[in-house]
Amino acid sequence: MVRQMGVEQFDGDWLALREPFDAMARNPDIARALMDHLDEKGRPRFLDLGAGTGSLTRWLGHFVGRAHAWVLADADAELMARAFDTMMDSAEAIGWRATWPQRKVLLLHPPEGAWRIEGILTNLAEAPDGLPLENVDAVTCSALCDLVSEAWVVRLAAALARRRLPFYAALNVTGQERFMPPCPGDALVARGFARDQRRAKGFGGMALGAAATDTIARVFAGHGYRVLRGASPWVIPRQAGEMAYELALGHAEAALRHERRGEAQIRAWAETRADQAEAGRLSARVGHQDILCLPG
Numbered sequence: 001m002v003r004q005m006g007v008e009q010f011d012g013d014w015l016a017l018r019e020p021f022d023a024m025a026r027n028p029d030i031a032r033a034l035m036d037h038l039d040e041k042g043r044p045r046f047l048d049l050g051a052g053t054g055s056l057t058r059w060l061g062h063f064v065g066r067a068h069a070w071v072l073a074d075a076d077a078e079l080m081a082r083a084f085d086t087m088m089d090s091a092e093a094i095g096w097r098a099t100w101p102q103r104k105v106l107l108l109h110p111p112e113g114a115w116r117i118e119g120i121l122t123n124l125a126e127a128p129d130g131l132p133l134e135n136v137d138a139v140t141c142s143a144l145c146d147l148v149s150e151a152w153v154v155r156l157a158a159a160l161a162r163r164r165l166p167f168y169a170a171l172n173v174t175g176q177e178r179f180m181p182p183c184p185g186d187a188l189v190a191r192g193f194a195r196d197q198r199r200a201k202g203f204g205g206m207a208l209g210a211a212a213t214d215t216i217a218r219v220f221a222g223h224g225y226r227v228l229r230g231a232s233p234w235v236i237p238r239q240a241g242e243m244a245y246e247l248a249l250g251h252a253e254a255a256l257r258h259e260r261r262g263e264a265q266i267r268a269w270a271e272t273r274a275d276q277a278e279a280g281r282l283s284a285r286v287g288h289q290d291i292l293c294l295p296g
């Protein structure tokens with residue numbers, strides 16, 4: 001297993017569990033606006049930052065409707081390997097052929113034109129250094145920008161503006177989370193979770209957390225970009241017990257990092273939420289926003 005120092009780690013099983021909820025949440029109007037912008041590109045090329053297991057490609061690729069190419073960028077070699085395996089499995093499950101014209105290039109063959117997928121292992125803390133911006137038509141990401149710092153967005157925006165590249169960032173947290181039914185400890189957990197969202201996550205400064213979309217909008221607008229935003233909340237129904245449970249556990253673990261004096265109450269909260277999830281009585285709504293910045 002290859003891991004990089006200082007890089008926030010994500011569990012592949014958690015990314016797989018959330019993938020259908022991500023897919024239902026992402027805003028299709030914002031995705032279509034990106035595709036309209038790329039209309040004149042014969043075979044658009046996308047660079048997906050923090051691609052993880054490739055969840056965004058599997059969703060956004062269906063909006064392209066013709067041959068196109070992806071470069072998946074991530075620091076985690078294990079997630080990258082899983083991205084290619086999952087990409088092949090899900091393509092074959094819907095009857096698309098998968099071929100390897102080169103050792104590190106996967107081609108999927110839907111009827112409307114091939115998807116070319118390759119990966120680069122890189123620490124995005126250094127971005128835009130090391131990114132193949134000369135060879136892409138759009139830069140994308142999903143569930144990444146609440147981890148990064150404002151300085152990181154400033155550097156990336158300057159680099160994209162020089163090349164007039166669009167930037168699409170899906171699933172940025174808004175800070176509006178709600179578990180149902182209400183439970184003692186909700187406010188404490190929410191406060192600790194919100195503090196954890198600003199913890200530095202390896203991108204050279206405090207993480208943007210719920211300030212991500214406002215920051216991206218302001219910085220890109222400063223370069224003359226037109227900015228579109230759309231809601232993309234996770235809606236976790238009572239029947240989705242495993243997702244609701246993992247979500248609550250993640251909130252409790254994050255809150256525990258910051259609310260040491262409230263530890264007993266947070267642990268009791270997590271136990272209550274686990275019981276509710278198991279009994280099919282826990283639902284949740286987590287606010288997100290998708291944002292698209294188009295060069296003017």
Ligand SMILES: C[S@@+](CC[C@H](N)C(=O)[O-])C[C@H]1O[C@@H](n2cnc3c(N)ncnc32)[C@H](O)[C@@H]1O
Nearest residue numbers: 008050051052055074075076123124125142143
């Ligand atoms: C929340 S996950 C999102 C994954 C994927 N985009 C999705 O929507 O499922 C964040 C991703 O960013 C990657 N990441 C975090 N910090 C990174 C860094 N400094 N350099 C490269 N990748 C990083 C993680 O490995 C992980 O795959």
